[in-house]
Amino acid sequence: xxxxxxxxxxxxxxxxxxxxxxxxxxxxxxxxxxxxxxxxxxxxxxxxxxxxxxxxxxxxxxxxxxxxxxxxxxxxxxxxxxxxxxxxxxxxxxxxxxxxxxxxxxxxxxxxxxxxxxxxxxxxxxxxxxxxxxxxxxxxxxxxxxxxxxxxxxxxxxxxxxxxxxxxxxxxxxxxxxxxxxxxxxxxxxxxxxxxxxxxxxxxxxxxxxxxxxxxxxxxxxxxxxxxxxxxxxxxxxxxxxxxxxxxxxxxxxxxxxxxxxxxxxxxxxxxxxxxxxxxxxxxxxxxxxxxxxxxxxxxxxxxxxxxxxxxxxxxxxxxxxxxx
Amino acid sequence: xxxxxxxxxxxxxxxxxxxxxxxxxxxxxxxxxxxxxxxxxxxxxxxxxxxxxxxxxxxxxxxxxxxxxxxxxxxxxxxxxxxxxxxxxxxxxxxxxxxxxxxxxxxxxxxxxxxxxxxxxxxxxxxxxxxxxxxxxxxxxxxxxxxxxxxxxxxxxxxxxxxxxxxxxxxxxxxxxxxxxxxxxxxxxxxxxxxxxxxxxxxxxxxxxxxxxxxxxxxxxxxxxxxxxxxxxxxxxxxxxxxxxx
Ligand SMILES: Cc1cc2nc3c(=O)[nH]c(=O)nc-3n(C[C@H](O)[C@H](O)[C@H](O)COP(=O)(O)OP(=O)(O)OC[C@H]3O[C@@H](n4cnc5c(N)ncnc54)[C@H](O)[C@@H]3O)c2cc1C
Ligand SMILES: Cc1cc2nc3c(=O)[nH]c(=O)nc-3n(C[C@H](O)[C@H](O)[C@H](O)COP(=O)(O)OP(=O)(O)OC[C@H]3O[C@@H](n4cnc5c(N)ncnc54)[C@H](O)[C@@H]3O)c2cc1C
Numbered sequence: 280x281x282x283x284x285x286x287x288x289x290x291x292x293x294x295x296x297x298x299x300x301x302x303x304x305x306x307x308x309x310x311x312x313x314x315x316x317x318x319x320x321x322x323x324x325x326x327x328x329x330x331x332x333x334x335x336x337x338x339x340x341x342x343x344x345x346x347x348x349x350x351x352x353x354x355x356x357x358x359x360x361x362x363x364x365x366x367x368x369x370x371x372x373x374x375x376x377x378x379x380x381x382x383x384x385x386x387x388x389x390x391x392x393x394x395x396x397x398x399x400x401x402x403x404x405x406x407x408x409x410x411x412x413x414x415x416x417x418x419x420x421x422x423x424x425x426x427x428x429x430x431x432x433x434x435x436x437x438x439x440x441x442x443x444x445x446x447x448x449x450x451x452x453x454x455x456x457x458x459x460x461x462x463x464x465x466x467x468x469x470x471x472x473x474x475x476x477x478x479x480x481x482x483x484x485x486x487x488x489x490x491x492x493x494x495x496x497x498x499x500x501x502x503x504x505x506x507x508x509x510x511x512x513x514x515x516x517x518x519x520x521x522x523x524x525x526x527x528x529x530x531x532x533x534x535x536x537x538x539x540x541x542x543x544x545x546x547x548x549x550x551x552x553x554x555x556x557x558x559x560x561x562x563x564x565x566x567x568x569x570x571x572x573x574x575x576x577x578x579x580x581x582x583x584x585x586x587x588x589x590x591x592x593x594x595x596x597x598x599x600x601x602x603x604x
Numbered sequence: 605x606x607x608x609x610x611x612x613x614x615x616x617x618x619x620x621x622x623x624x625x626x627x628x629x630x631x632x633x634x635x636x637x638x639x640x641x642x643x644x645x646x647x648x649x650x651x652x653x654x655x656x657x658x659x660x661x662x663x664x665x666x667x668x669x670x671x672x673x674x675x676x677x678x679x680x681x682x683x684x685x686x687x688x689x690x691x692x693x694x695x696x697x698x699x700x701x702x703x704x705x706x707x708x709x710x711x712x713x714x715x716x717x718x719x720x721x722x723x724x725x726x727x728x729x730x731x732x733x734x735x736x737x738x739x740x741x742x743x744x745x746x747x748x749x750x751x752x753x754x755x756x757x758x759x760x761x762x763x764x765x766x767x768x769x770x771x772x773x774x775x776x777x778x779x780x781x782x783x784x785x786x787x788x789x790x791x792x793x794x795x796x797x798x799x800x801x802x803x804x805x806x807x808x809x810x811x812x813x814x815x816x817x818x819x820x821x822x823x824x825x826x827x828x829x830x831x832x833x834x835x836x837x838x839x840x841x842x843x844x845x846x847x848x849x850x
Contacts (some may be wrong), residue, residue: 288763350762352732352742375728377762381744384732387698397726398635410817416630417723419621423817448793466741468760468767481764487850512850529747529782530761535617535723536641536781544849555617561822565847567839568828578828583842587833599837603844 282308283368283507284313284336285359287378288323295484296374296435298334298442303401303435304372305335305443310404311370316340318362320355320378322348323438325452332448340455346464349471350378354463356385361457368430375434376483383434392430399439399562401427417535417558437483438541439562474530482531485514488542489562490533492518494549494570494589498526503593504548510600515542518550534559548589552577569593587596605660605751605773607650608713610704611679612640613672614724623697623819630724630819639675642719644786645779650717652682652784653751661685662693663711667694667703673802680840681797692807695815697725702809708738714754714773720780722747731778741771744778 284304287298293301302318309411317339319328328339340362343373347354359382363371371386375397387394399421400412408425414436427602480575489508491501500517508515515531522532533540535558545563549570550556557580560566568581571588578584585592610661614822615621624631639647647664654660664679667690676687690703706718716738721728728744729799735742747766748759754773759766761780789797831839 291799291812350767356736377745377760379730379744381732384729385736385742387729387813388701388733388736394729395814396729407778415725415819416615416621417726419822420623421820423820425815425817426813427815428813466769466771468769470768471762471765472768473765483763532781543848545841554620557618565843565849566825567843580825581828582825582847583839584828584830585828585833585836585839587836591837593835595836596840599840602837603840603850 280369281313281366282311282317282322282370282372283359283363284317285365285371285373285382286317286319286331286339287374287376288321288327289317291322291324291327293323293327293331294374295442297435299329299437299440300372300374300435301334301336301403302443303440306401307370307372309335310401314338316366317370317450318359320347320358328452329449330461332450333446334442335445336450338451340453342455342457342458342459344456346467349468351467352381352462352593353466354384354459355382356389357459357463358457360386363456370430371432373432373434375436379434383432387432390430391417391428393426394430394432394434395437396434398433399436399516400434414562418539419558424501425586436541437488449601474528480512481513482514482516482540483538485540486543487511487513488516488540489513489542489546489548490516490518490550490554491521491527491548492550493520495521499591501527507546507593507597507600510597513544518556547577548593550577551575552580561566599601605653605657606711606713607654607660607662608708608711608712608782609643609647609650609662609664609679609684610716610718610730610775611643611647611664611666611675612719612722613637613666613668613675614640614722617641617723620810621821626820627820628816631711637672637675639678639723640719642721642723642780643782645781646719647679647682647684648787649749649779649784650715651787653749657751662669663688663713665704665707666690667692667700667807676802677797680802681793682787683793686801686803688803688805690807691804696812697727697729698733698814699809699812701730701737703807704730704734704807705737708734715756716776718776718778720778731776735776738774738776740774740776742776742778743769743771745780746777747780747783747785749777749779751803
């Protein structure tokens, strides 16, 4: 028996969320007295896969079939199911990403495994039970869920586990083939279109986020948000009305009906803090609110606040960040 | 073309979440339930595609107890033709998926649409489970869905971009913005919804594999520390030296 970790790679690099997943998987393996094997998907390099040893992975399986570079739901599912069977995996850990959700849900049926998504902590495994804590009610609550049966699949929420780096440890990288054929690639994408990402930082993976609301008055003022984000190395986000009127692209919309983020730092600029917005951000470790209205509800959910005009405050913050470095 | 739209009955987005004293169940007292916001995209898009393809039908499906019927009627008022309610508490995603798959198979539905995820349990998993149970492709989460005959072209969101995917019916898609502008019921719709068929069927399938042991609310914040706007740069020092996040 073992723990199998699904590692997503992009342009040769292991994604940050997958380093977290690898750490999580290695710690579950330690709890269960076994070892953690990874199966890599996407475009990877052998050197970067070997470095997964730093997160506690002992072996990495990699199928260098070129068609696996892009996400293909059926092919990925079969690849991981084959690896799970070969490794006799009792626990499969993946990221709570769009890929993780698509593959994890299919695998749970194929392998007859109990699935928990949006998981935020290591499992409690004492007393013969297997209990995980997961986010529910769109960030407004948590639930402890008991997973039954012989096999479990856990999708770990991004930024909820800190990736460990034990320098110098390497994992063995082993060639692996699931004997995939044309039929497995029938649902391959016809085209993949990547966004222009400001500073190259993806919002769902970001540790620092600068976000703007209607108080920014118009898209022409977003340079103030972008300048601060760039100085900090942060991703940019926005409230729903801002993306509804196309001031910003929809993939930046955070909240109950957008994406949920849990960065180390979330800076809200000219956002009132409606309950639906808070739901998507309130698991951020530190929240900063800048709003000219001292009564704005967001201040109640904040750690730090500035009552003031974003047009005056933001340039000062950007200048202060630049002074730091 | 036969469309099956799965809708989940969830607390209104403004709900302050509270649990029963033993923390084992969500406290429904005084809570307004709505159609899961993501499911409105699935429903409206199915109705738009029905209107564009003569002879098509839209069936809504909910797995839930009788208290979900007002929202099923609402979906009928928005423009679905008929409805099925599987009469059972939706005790976990796998249980719900088994019900959806069985009904989809029995009714030979061509397109099975659902929301990206439920805003109460946030599983983001029913889509794949249903696809796998039926052995058909799933596209999740889909931002765009166009159909030409039995061929569908979808835009699937991936982190940092999108994939253009083509599949033939039958398939499953889970929907999100900006797929369409969700419709609201009009007076005529509300009147006709009363007489549209709503079939209630018993649940089938295996026992759930997961069970909620306990709910908890997030820890309360300490309270906000205010920094003078004139001295805004001070915030950056606090973020580095006190909060240690930059
Ligand atoms: C079903 C449903 C789902 C929803 N889902 C989401 C969601 O996922 N995400 C989301 O964000 N919203 C969501 N909403 C909308 C939500 O209710 C709010 O309307 C929205 O979050 C408000 O956006 P805002 O804070 O940018 O704008 P506003 O509420 O208009 O707030 C603007 C703020 O900017 C401040 N301001 C103005 N000028 C300045 C200035 N010069 N300097 C500093 N501050 C200034 C104002 O004091 C105000 O507090 C949803 C609503 C519904 C009904
Ligand atoms: C009384 C009660 C007890 C529960 N106990 C548990 C528990 O112990 N463990 C647990 O994991 N969950 C429990 N749930 C949650 C419930 O089972 C969820 O409805 C189910 O897990 C599906 O939600 P999801 O978030 O996983 O779905 P998602 O995968 O996020 O939903 C995606 C889409 O599937 C469709 N869908 C979801 N649910 C339904 C439905 N009921 N009918 C029709 N379509 C639907 C919708 O289109 C939705 O947008 C309980 C719910 C209730 C009401």
